[in-house]
Amino acid sequence: MHAREPDAMEHFEIAVVGAGLAGSLAALTFADKGRSVALIAPAAGRADGRTTALMDQSLDLVRELGLWQAVAPLAAPLSSMRIIDGTKRLLRAPTVTFHAAEVGLDAFGYNIPNAPFLALLEQEAEKRSSLTRIVASLTEVEFETERAILKLEDGRSITASLVIGADGRKSGVREAAGIEVRNWSYPQSALVLNFSHQVSHQNVSTEFHTAHGPFTQVPLPGGLRSSLVWVQRPEDTEAMRSLSLDDLSLAVERRMQSMLGKVRVDVAPQAFPLSGMSAKSFGKGRVILIGEAAHAFPPIGAQGLNLSLRDIMAAVSLLGSSSVPDDFGARYDLQAARGYSQPHRQRRSAQSFAAVGFPAGADAARRRPSGLGERRPPAQSNDARRHQSRQRPAIPA
Numbered sequence: 001m002h003a004r005e006p007d008a009m010e011h012f013e014i015a016v017v018g019a020g021l022a023g024s025l026a027a028l029t030f031a032d033k034g035r036s037v038a039l040i041a042p043a044a045g046r047a048d049g050r051t052t053a054l055m056d057q058s059l060d061l062v063r064e065l066g067l068w069q070a071v072a073p074l075a076a077p078l079s080s081m082r083i084i085d086g087t088k089r090l091l092r093a094p095t096v097t098f099h100a101a102e103v104g105l106d107a108f109g110y111n112i113p114n115a116p117f118l119a120l121l122e123q124e125a126e127k128r129s130s131l132t133r134i135v136a137s138l139t140e141v142e143f144e145t146e147r148a149i150l151k152l153e154d155g156r157s158i159t160a161s162l163v164i165g166a167d168g169r170k171s172g173v174r175e176a177a178g179i180e181v182r183n184w185s186y187p188q189s190a191l192v193l194n195f196s197h198q199v200s201h202q203n204v205s206t207e208f209h210t211a212h213g214p215f216t217q218v219p220l221p222g223g224l225r226s227s228l229v230w231v232q233r234p235e236d237t238e239a240m241r242s243l244s245l246d247d248l249s250l251a252v253e254r255r256m257q258s259m260l261g262k263v264r265v266d267v268a269p270q271a272f273p274l275s276g277m278s279a280k281s282f283g284k285g286r287v288i289l290i291g292e293a294a295h296a297f298p299p300i301g302a303q304g305l306n307l308s309l310r311d312i313m314a315a316v317s318l319l320g321s322s323s324v325p326d327d328f329g330a331r332y333d334l335q336a337a338r339g340y341s342q343p344h345r346q347r348r349s350a351q352s353f354a355a356v357g358f359p360a361g362a363d364a365a366r367r368r369p370s371g372l373g374e375r376r377p378p379a380q381s382n383d384a385r386r387h388q389s390r391q392r393p394a395i396p397a
């Protein structure tokens with residue numbers, strides 16, 4: 001990546017605003033298609049302690065970018081998904097385990113820590129000569145018929161034929177384009193943390209369904225570390241956050257019935273309210289929105305970035321090799337509304353990978369993800385069919 005001073009009013013075909021996972025991957029993808037791309041964002045702040053489970057088609061994009069060899073050592077395969085009824089009901093659903101091998105896959109997806117993934121994207125981007133990294137915040141965008149003018153915090157300006165808003169949930173690009181949002185929330189919050197454990201996870205992710213929400217352990221690389229998203233009532237989340245790390249470790253171990261042996265939480269957990277947001281339009285004029293600028297989900301169901309990568313692929317395929325039309329944003333929005341075509345393999349995974357609520361396309365976000373926490377069983381698994389008849393959505397829609 002060329003972190004350099006842009007020339008006065010330098011013109012780029014595409015300006016990506018925001019260098020989180022969504023913006024960085026979008027910038028790389030468009031640069032690989034031969035577009036001149038500016039990637040605008042301030043220097044990264046504190047390290048992102050979250051992890052992201054990427055599924056089937058998202059991994060295809062990572063492979064197409066030539067990144068898989070470098071990403072694989074950072075990632076843990078999700079080979080099996082186990083669902084346990086963790087309620088105290090008298091009659092409980094039997095435990096079911098879905099194996100990726102049942103649907104002909106090595107893994108349902110891979111869990112990747114965000115911080116090294118972002119660092120890798122930054123390094124990889126250095127190899128793209130058509131990508132210019134501009135280390136600054138955007139302060140203003142003006143839209144003209146032929147171009148957009150982007151003003152930076154230090155007084156510099158550039159122009160672009162297309163602006164990709166990847167500047168997160170509070171997107172300034174979205175606001176400048178006059179695109180409104182819809183917000184919703186659930187009476188729950190999620191405690192998010194990483195932990196080490198004595199017994200190997202063997203690449204199995206386990207989800208306990210509790211009275212107040214799912215408790216989901218997801219493997220991290222190396223066998224003896226996992227990430228956790230624990231959905232509870234907000235007051236219970238706050239109570240957990242106030243515990244010492246020793247007491248929190250014990251609470252996690254007990255909740256998991258010690259299935260991974262002794263647990264050690266070594267960094268204070270984060271908490272996220274279970275809320276969502278969707279832009280009322282995903283594009284307009286010379287702007288499109290991707291990532292959390294377009295749609296933000298509660299941290300369950302591995303939806304956010306997977307959906308964003310599909311947005312990126314949709315934008316790339318819609319633009320093809322043509323120059324950017326002045327109504328590209330509206331065309332992109334229309335495509336998102338219709339739902340873009342999905343390869344057969346993706347649809348099969350959507351049916352079979354119930355436990356992570358596989359994303360259903362950008363149009364799903366527009367329709368409001370009432371299926372969050374919805375569980376659909378693998379077509380091939382009798383176990384799963386039996387389980388479905390007993391199971392209720394973990395999170396009320």
Ligand SMILES: Cc1cc2nc3c(=O)[nH]c(=O)nc-3n(C[C@H](O)[C@H](O)[C@H](O)COP(=O)(O)OP(=O)(O)OC[C@H]3O[C@@H](n4cnc5c(N)ncnc54)[C@H](O)[C@@H]3O)c2cc1C
Nearest residue numbers: 018019020021022053138167168291292299302304305306
């Ligand atoms: C706990 C948790 C777990 C998750 N797990 C998963 C998962 O398993 N699978 C999955 O698919 N998704 C998951 N997600 C969602 C996923 O993390 C996000 O979709 C993903 O990080 C993409 O975010 P983003 O790049 O859109 O936004 P952000 O990461 O918020 O990045 C926004 C960028 O915009 C920049 N920016 C902001 N304002 C400006 C400005 N004015 N000028 C220039 N730049 C600006 C910021 O500096 C930053 O670089 C999870 C989310 C959470 C909270």
